[in-house]
Amino acid sequence: MFFLNKIFQLRDQANPEAEKPFLEHLEDLRAVITRIVMTLIIAMVACFGFKDVLMDILRKPIEEVWVMKHTEALPDDILLEDWEKALSFAAVAPKLEAYHPELSERWWSELDEGRLRPLTRAAIVYQAAQKLPKERREEFIKALPETEQDTEDLALKLLVKEPSADLNASGNLRLMSALKPTEAFMLTMKLAFFAGVVVSFPFLLYFILQFVLPGLKEEERKALWPAMAIGFGLFLAGVFFAYFFVLPRVLTFFYDWSASLGIANDWRIGYYIGFATQFVLIFGLSFELPVIVMTLVHLGILSHSMMRDTRAYAILAIVVIAAVITPTPDAFTLLLLAGPMCLLYELCIWLSYFHEKKKNRLEKEEEEERMERLLADPADDEAEVDEDDFEDEIDDGEPITDDDDYMDYPGEHQDPDEDRKD
Numbered sequence: 001m002f003f004l005n006k007i008f009q010l011r012d013q014a015n016p017e018a019e020k021p022f023l024e025h026l027e028d029l030r031a032v033i034t035r036i037v038m039t040l041i042i043a044m045v046a047c048f049g050f051k052d053v054l055m056d057i058l059r060k061p062i063e064e065v066w067v068m069k070h071t072e073a074l075p076d077d078i079l080l081e082d083w084e085k086a087l088s089f090a091a092v093a094p095k096l097e098a099y100h101p102e103l104s105e106r107w108w109s110e111l112d113e114g115r116l117r118p119l120t121r122a123a124i125v126y127q128a129a130q131k132l133p134k135e136r137r138e139e140f141i142k143a144l145p146e147t148e149q150d151t152e153d154l155a156l157k158l159l160v161k162e163p164s165a166d167l168n169a170s171g172n173l174r175l176m177s178a179l180k181p182t183e184a185f186m187l188t189m190k191l192a193f194f195a196g197v198v199v200s201f202p203f204l205l206y207f208i209l210q211f212v213l214p215g216l217k218e219e220e221r222k223a224l225w226p227a228m229a230i231g232f233g234l235f236l237a238g239v240f241f242a243y244f245f246v247l248p249r250v251l252t253f254f255y256d257w258s259a260s261l262g263i264a265n266d267w268r269i270g271y272y273i274g275f276a277t278q279f280v281l282i283f284g285l286s287f288e289l290p291v292i293v294m295t296l297v298h299l300g301i302l303s304h305s306m307m308r309d310t311r312a313y314a315i316l317a318i319v320v321i322a323a324v325i326t327p328t329p330d331a332f333t334l335l336l337l338a339g340p341m342c343l344l345y346e347l348c349i350w351l352s353y354f355h356e357k358k359k360n361r362l363e364k365e366e367e368e369e370r371m372e373r374l375l376a377d378p379a380d381d382e383a384e385v386d387e388d389d390f391e392d393e394i395d396d397g398e399p400i401t402d403d404d405d406y407m408d409y410p411g412e413h414q415d416p417d418e419d420r421k422d
Contacts, residue, residue, distance in 0.1 A: 043196030238287030
């Protein structure tokens with residue numbers, strides 16, 4: 001209730017000529033919430049049809065981290081795709097060769113990937129060496145006959161880099177496993193909602209600004225559209241910054257941390273999608289700081305001098321807020337969120353400076369125009385001044401007496417009994 005009262009006071013300050021009671025403010029709030037909900041539903045339904053594309057987009061960062069980490073663990077002359085195929089062949093080729101050697105040769109000849117036969121043999125030897133104590137692995141591989149020199153060289157390279165010997169097409173990151181019957185459907189709905197927020201954000205921002213700043217003049221309404229475009233651009237900047245720069249580095253950090261402790265990174269798709277959507281959305285909303293600050297400057301709540309003098313406290317508040325809303329507990333992600341927000345706040349200080357400078361310039365020009373009119377026609381301006389003083393006297397609620405220097409109209413202060421006598 002306290003928060004609502006503050007918002008309603010802001011609305012009254014933005015439009016002092018049309019102050020409303022509390023219930024009328026609530027009715028306006030109900031209308032705004034209805035518009036926002038309907039907009040989100042329409043955008044969500046539209047984005048639901050692109051669920052496959054959305055899934056591929058959101059899975060891309062974790063897949064890139066997975067590919068990068070496993071590629072680093074391979075020798076330079078071995079591709080990750082070839083290593084995956086060689087491991088899959090290694091699970092079949094020894095059994096087939098033991099069962100029927102001629103059939104095994106025919107199987108290799110009919111495979112389009114027959115060139116991977118030496119790598120497959122090296123993978124078999126490498127997997128066997130992994131079961132031995134570490135100090136005896138190299139000796140085991142070098143015991144291969146001279147006819148298997150290519151296999152020996154590849155196996156020794158693998159022993160140096162020690163890539164994963166249990167790799168498969170999906171990797172150790174089981175992104176497509178669902179723990180509940182409804183998890184896949186609810187995950188799709190969450191993706192559609194997230195995409196709907198991003199797509200419909202300009203309209204959501206417009207509804208919110210229209211509620212906070214009612215009764216705008218015509219020129220202010222025209223200026224609202226560029227402000228909305230800037231707000232949407234900042235939101236997209238935050239989303240892209242989190243998606244392309246922050247999220248891959250955060251995933252890499254946690255992947256390496258788990259690997260250093262000997263913990264397998266068997267991340268589930270549901271947990272990852274929830275983490276990624278929350279992460280990206282928080283960054284997008286945090287980049288809306290200039291919109292919020294400049295709105296408060298427009299309402300007269302903040303000023304350039306106030307923001308400049310309290311810069312240190314604002315930075316401290318930004319760091320605390322970033323620590324609360326950041327979905328990860330590490331200091332690295334905290335700095336990646338708090339750093340841009342501090343830069344945006346510094347930008348707001350400069351924007352408020354130019355805003356006040358422009359406002360003062362306009363007021364000075366109006367005063368100069370008024371003085372020019374005064375010098376051009378003093379009589380009209382004196383009449384205008386007298387009229388303004390008269391209105392001020394009425395607004396102050398003071399009674400008008402015969403001693404005042406106002407123009408008396410006939411019959412204005414006469415006694416009614418004197419009229420009857422006449």
